[in-house]
Amino acid sequence: MPLLNKPRTAVPGRPGAPIASPSLSRLRTALTVFFALDGFLFAGWVVRIPAIKEQTGSSASDLGLALLGVSAGAVVTMTLTGRLCRRYGSHPVTVVSGALMSLSIALPPLTHSPLALGLVLLVFGAAYGGVNVAMNSAAVDLVAAMRRPVMPSFHAAFSLGGMIGAGLGGLVAGGLSPTAHLIALTAIGLLVTAAAGPVLLRHPAPVTEHTAKGPGKDPAPRRLKGRTRRIVVVFGVIALCTAYGEGAMADWGALHLEQDLHAHAGIAAAGYSLFALAMTAGRLSGTALLERLGQTRTLVAGGTTAAAGMLLGALAPTVWLALLGFAVTGLGLANIFPVAVARAGALAGPGGVAAASTLGYGGMLLGPPAIGFLADWFSLPVALTTVAALAGGAALIGYSARRMSVPQGR
Numbered sequence: 001m002p003l004l005n006k007p008r009t010a011v012p013g014r015p016g017a018p019i020a021s022p023s024l025s026r027l028r029t030a031l032t033v034f035f036a037l038d039g040f041l042f043a044g045w046v047v048r049i050p051a052i053k054e055q056t057g058s059s060a061s062d063l064g065l066a067l068l069g070v071s072a073g074a075v076v077t078m079t080l081t082g083r084l085c086r087r088y089g090s091h092p093v094t095v096v097s098g099a100l101m102s103l104s105i106a107l108p109p110l111t112h113s114p115l116a117l118g119l120v121l122l123v124f125g126a127a128y129g130g131v132n133v134a135m136n137s138a139a140v141d142l143v144a145a146m147r148r149p150v151m152p153s154f155h156a157a158f159s160l161g162g163m164i165g166a167g168l169g170g171l172v173a174g175g176l177s178p179t180a181h182l183i184a185l186t187a188i189g190l191l192v193t194a195a196a197g198p199v200l201l202r203h204p205a206p207v208t209e210h211t212a213k214g215p216g217k218d219p220a221p222r223r224l225k226g227r228t229r230r231i232v233v234v235f236g237v238i239a240l241c242t243a244y245g246e247g248a249m250a251d252w253g254a255l256h257l258e259q260d261l262h263a264h265a266g267i268a269a270a271g272y273s274l275f276a277l278a279m280t281a282g283r284l285s286g287t288a289l290l291e292r293l294g295q296t297r298t299l300v301a302g303g304t305t306a307a308a309g310m311l312l313g314a315l316a317p318t319v320w321l322a323l324l325g326f327a328v329t330g331l332g333l334a335n336i337f338p339v340a341v342a343r344a345g346a347l348a349g350p351g352g353v354a355a356a357s358t359l360g361y362g363g364m365l366l367g368p369p370a371i372g373f374l375a376d377w378f379s380l381p382v383a384l385t386t387v388a389a390l391a392g393g394a395a396l397i398g399y400s401a402r403r404m405s406v407p408q409g410r
Helices: 022-046 049-056 060-088 090-104 114-146 151-172 178-202 226-260 265-284 286-293 295-315 319-333 336-377 380-400
Strands: none
Touching: 022 090, 022 114, 022 151, 022 178, 049 060, 049 114, 049 178, 060 090, 060 114, 060 336, 090 114, 090 178, 114 151, 114 336, 151 265, 151 286, 151 336, 226 265, 226 295, 226 319, 226 336, 226 380, 265 286, 265 319, 286 295, 295 319, 295 336, 295 380, 319 336, 319 380, 336 380
16 A cells, blocks of 8 residues: 555665666656557547548537447446456556557548447547556556656656647648548557557566466456445546546637637637646646655645636636636646546556546546536536536545555455
8 A cells, every 4th residue: 555645755775665777767668658649649539520520421419429439438448458457467458459549540530420430439439448547557557666656747648649639630630631640640659559569568567466466367356345446436536526627628618718708719729728738737747746745635735726726717707817727727637637546556456447547537528518518507607617616526535535545355
């Protein structure tokens, strides 16, 4: 059980001090590449959704149903990937899932009906869910071996990859068809997987409490039980609260700026970019923050900061104050999801990562439609205050969970 507040850092020369061996450094670099690739590919797909909507002749409701394929595929696979990681190891599963995601991203532009689009998005979503659980499981083991709280740096790579993927996608959208663009992403994804994958395949995951038996020696791992399951669910709920805000900001932030504050379309579009940039910056500084404050204080400070930022962003009377609120929200939310997933993985291995990731992804799915219903019933600014409420809830739950531990034998 890792320390809950102040993570251990390396003290050279002392017994049991972590050694930053070349193999751990190579593993960290390879995993960082996979996190960045995941964000890059997913963002590249997202920016081509409007063109594929037109190509398939989908109405807004048809597209909404088709896009559920991504969510359904991801959630179903997330529940299974933890078992695959226990049986075969998180490193091979990460490499295979990365290759499948690279291949499946070329399928959507080859469809010409909403039904066909929804079916191929099931495949894409399954690969996306698999790589997310597998690489997070691998990252949890590496964090334990390094004895440094570097999990936020992996999620920063995901955010940076997403920003690059969206930016490049926007640049080439006018000159490349969706088919050419996404096939190019397939080629890039396979090349990156071929370059980084062998590092993961040559170096097994560092041995931890949950990998001591070795892949393949526990073909039927026990389901999470009793106190372990309850604690993992607690951290999954914290992840859900964070992902709810990310989903809401992605789909509703720009509309709030344009509709309620009468911002220019360009400034409104920059709102989410500012949020994402602040989140990336927060994650890049997350390791230093965790080493200084510890996990519990980081969760509490992040949730409180995000709640204050979102209240400002939702209720500010001017565009510039709202943009400031969006940036503060991004900084606050940045490290909550990585810390929650890391804690769940430290408690219960790949099964814990899978459970927390599934709950977190559910929050991202829940956020946009919940905001939409609340906006119809009340107003969009009032609906966006639910992001602040859940961020505050994450801070409260994180503080309440500061002393949670699992007895031996679970």
